[in-house]
Amino acid sequence: MGEAPQYVAARVQQALAEDARTNELGIRVDIRGDQLFLRGQVSEPGQRDRLGEVAHETAPALHLHNEIRILDASAPGEDEHLD
Amino acid sequence: MSTLTDLRIAAVGDIHLGEDARGHYRKRLEGIEERADVLMLAGDLTRHGTLAEGRLVADEFRDLPLPVVAVLGNHDYHSDLQHEIAGELRDAGVTVLDDDWAVVECGGTKLGVVGGKGFGGGFAGKCASEFGEREIKDLVRHTRLIAEAWQVALKEVQADHRVVLSHYSPVKETLEGEPLEIYPFLGSYLLAEAVDTAGADLILHGHAHKGSEKGMTPGGIRVRNVALPVIGRAYAVYCLAMNGE
Ligand SMILES: [Fe+2]
Ligand SMILES: [Fe+2]
Numbered sequence: 205m206g207e208a209p210q211y212v213a214a215r216v217q218q219a220l221a222e223d224a225r226t227n228e229l230g231i232r233v234d235i236r237g238d239q240l241f242l243r244g245q246v247s248e249p250g251q252r253d254r255l256g257e258v259a260h261e262t263a264p265a266l267h268l269h270n271e272i273r274i275l276d277a278s279a280p281g282e283d284e285h286l287d
Numbered sequence: 288m289s290t291l292t293d294l295r296i297a298a299v300g301d302i303h304l305g306e307d308a309r310g311h312y313r314k315r316l317e318g319i320e321e322r323a324d325v326l327m328l329a330g331d332l333t334r335h336g337t338l339a340e341g342r343l344v345a346d347e348f349r350d351l352p353l354p355v356v357a358v359l360g361n362h363d364y365h366s367d368l369q370h371e372i373a374g375e376l377r378d379a380g381v382t383v384l385d386d387d388w389a390v391v392e393c394g395g396t397k398l399g400v401v402g403g404k405g406f407g408g409g410f411a412g413k414c415a416s417e418f419g420e421r422e423i424k425d426l427v428r429h430t431r432l433i434a435e436a437w438q439v440a441l442k443e444v445q446a447d448h449r450v451v452l453s454h455y456s457p458v459k460e461t462l463e464g465e466p467l468e469i470y471p472f473l474g475s476y477l478l479a480e481a482v483d484t485a486g487a488d489l490i491l492h493g494h495a496h497k498g499s500e501k502g503m504t505p506g507g508i509r510v511r512n513v514a515l516p517v518i519g520r521a522y523a524v525y526c527l528a529m530n531g532e
Contacts, residue, residue, distance in 0.1 A: 227335050227362065230496040230516070244497075245516050250307045251334075277315065280322055280521050283295065286489060286509055287528040 209235035212263055216240065219262040225254045231272065233259070240266035245273040293526035294394045294448060297322065297353075300329025300493020301514040303362065304344050312347045315521035320352040323524050324394035328381075329493035329513050330360025330404055330454030333372065341372030345379035354391045355381045356400045360454035360494060364404070384452060386436040388444040396529055399446030401437055405455030405478050405492070406430040409471035434481035441485035448527055451482050453492040460502025461512035462495045479504040488527055 213233045220242075221229050228251065231244040240263055246252055256270040297319060302312055319326060328348070333340035341363070348355050357376055359369050373383040382389045386403035408415050408430045417427045441449060456462055456474030465473060473495050482490055483506030490504065493514040500517050502510040513523050 224335055227365065247303065247515060248305070248308060248311075251305065275516055275519060277515055277518075277520050280297075280315075280319070280524065283322075283524040283526050285293070285526045285528075287526075 216262045223258045241269045243271045245275045247275050292529040295323040296525045297522040298327040298491045298513040299522040301331040303334045305334040326355045328357035330358045331362045336363045336365035341375045345375040349379040388440040397446040399444035399449040401440040402452035405453040407472045408475040410459045411476045430475045434477040438481040438485045449487040451487050451490040454494050456492045458502045458510050463499040464497045
């Protein structure tokens with residue numbers, strides 16, 4: 205019997221948070237069958253790649269789908285008036 | 288439209304700059320002095336809280352053409368180098384708050400900024416209390432002492448406007464989008480209670496990357512979650528009417 209997918213997902217999420225290469229807390233990890241999905245957003249493509257790397261190392265048997273989005277926060281937005 | 292009588296506060300948190308990001312954020316700040324009178328950084332400026340990252344952040348904000356006020360976040364504490372990182376930021380001209388206050392002269396007015404990292408514990412009715420194991424009591428006590436320090440600072444600070452700058456959230460509303468189970472790790476109502484007691488014009492925080500931008504304390508003070516993934520832009524700008532309410 206394989207390990208329940210919930211525990212594997214929890215371990216991947218823990219690794220993404222604790223691995224010094226990533227230290228990323230807000231990534232959603234889902235496992236369906238042998239597919240591993242990463243979702244969330246980060247600001248650097250390099251960070252997205254590292255998250256994929258750490259996830260793959262933690263669960264090498266699963267097929268990884270790195271669906272993390274890159275946040276483009278280059279322009280300042282509209283002002284809000286608080287009165 | 289912003290008018291001359293508005294105090295314009297630019298704010299962002301959770302920029303999480305790592306070594307590969309040198310110069311990236313600075314570029315986004317071009318022209319900020321035309322859009323805002325002051326810039327506030329709501330913590331989690333680094334990824335791992337290393338000194339190298341702290342220096343990089345300091346360089347990104349060094350000698351900007353407007354005052355910069357910052358608090359640190361939990362990531363900036365990760366390597367136990369929070370004091371060193373704060374030192375680097377201060378050397379770069381950034382005012383770093385650590386449960387105290389500062390007055391910034393900007394936009395022709397005196398802006399009092401109070402705050403620090405803040406801490407968690409949860410929200411009224413669904414929170415930890417100072418009971419039981421030492422570890423739980425320590426956690427709640429830590430937040431309570433922070434809240435008390437902010438309340439004192441808000442009463443002490445002499446300024447025309449008062450803004451609270453935090454990393455952790457004082458309210459649940461700006462956490463909307465985060466899983467309910469982790470709310471106690473995202474903030475504490477004790478922070479809101481302290482600010483409601485002493486009064487302020489605005490509370491800014493970060494930390495909840497999947498939360499929502501806008502909320503309010505039970506006392507009606509506006510709360511804004513300025514975590515970069517939440518605001519989705521280089522910084523948000525909030526305008527306070529100068530002549531008050
Ligand atoms: Fe963060
Ligand atoms: Fe944080």
